[in-house]
Amino acid sequence: DGGITQSPKYLFRKEGQNVTLSCEQNLNHDAMYWYRQDPGQGLRLIYYSQIVNDFQKGDIAEGYSVSREKKESFPLTVTSAQKNPTAFYLCATTNRDTNQPQHFGDGTRLSIL
Amino acid sequence: GIQVEQSPPDLILQEGANSTLRCNFSDSVNNLQWFHQNPWGQLINLFYIPSGTKQNGRLSATTVATERYSLLYISSSQTTDSGVYFCAVVRGNTPLVFGKGTRLSVIA
Numbered sequence: 001d002g003g004i005t006q007s008p009k010y011l012f013r014k015e016g017q018n019v020t021l022s023c024e025q026n027l028n029h030d031a032m033y034w035y036r037q038d039p040g041q042g043l044r045l046i047y048y049s050q051i052v053n054d055f056q057k058g059d060i061a062e063g064y065s066v067s068r069e070k071k072e073s074f075p076l077t078v079t080s081a082q083k084n085p086t087a088f089y090l091c092a093t094t095n096r097d098t099n100q101p102q103h104f105g106d107g108t109r110l111s112i113l
Numbered sequence: 114g115i116q117v118e119q120s121p122p123d124l125i126l127q128e129g130a131n132s133t134l135r136c137n138f139s140d141s142v143n144n145l146q147w148f149h150q151n152p153w154g155q156l157i158n159l160f161y162i163p164s165g166t167k168q169n170g171r172l173s174a175t176t177v178a179t180e181r182y183s184l185l186y187i188s189s190s191q192t193t194d195s196g197v198y199f200c201a202v203v204r205g206n207t208p209l210v211f212g213k214g215t216r217l218s219v220i221a
Contacts, residue, residue, distance in 0.1 A: 033208055037154075042199065042213040050206075058208065088154055092209075101146050101161035102201070102209055107154050 006105035023091035032074035119212035136200030144203040
């Protein structure tokens with residue numbers, strides 16, 4: 001969807017490395033979300049943030065970390081503790097106060113070298 | 114937490130055929146969305162439909178909130194309709210919960 005930028009589109013990680021996926025939005029939405037999608041599977045929630053400087057764990061938070069220092073940005077770090085990081089990562093935003101639909105970025109594909 | 118089940122899991126259609134995809138959910142919800150994920154992975158909003166019926170071209174959706182299900186209708190299917198269709202729901206102030214999707218293949 002327009003207004004949500006994820007970068008890079010493709011990312012390769014060596015064993016033992018941390019990598020950070022970027023998600024930036026210009027929709028002025030309060031809430032931001034990170035999802036993981038494995039091949040042929042649905043979306044699983046990693047972390048979400050409903051206001052700046054606050055975030056909550058989703059269903060599969062182990063091995064990941066996030067920050068929310070600005071309303072526009074919600075970066076996701078895949079740490080070396082995440083043993084199977086190869087997946088498609090999607091960022092989403094919404095304005096919860098007005099119960100708006102959720103919008104998604106185009107995703108980042110992460111692979112292990 | 115709330116459970117979302119989609120059926121069928123896979124569907125193959127001849128171009129021009131019609132189809133109905135179903136989404137059942139286990140509890141009352143504030144919001145329901147249908148998404149289409151294209152072969153490139155992009156997730157596109159189709160409908161935001163907590164109740165009632167909406168139409169957009171060849172696609173329409175109906176949610177019967179009291180009976181906890183939603184239906185997505187695709188008429189005169191085209192090859193570009195191929196991909197995975199997800200239903201997702203929100204209850205209260207919690208994040209969207211997704212079903213596992215219906216994988217649709219439309220063949221010429």
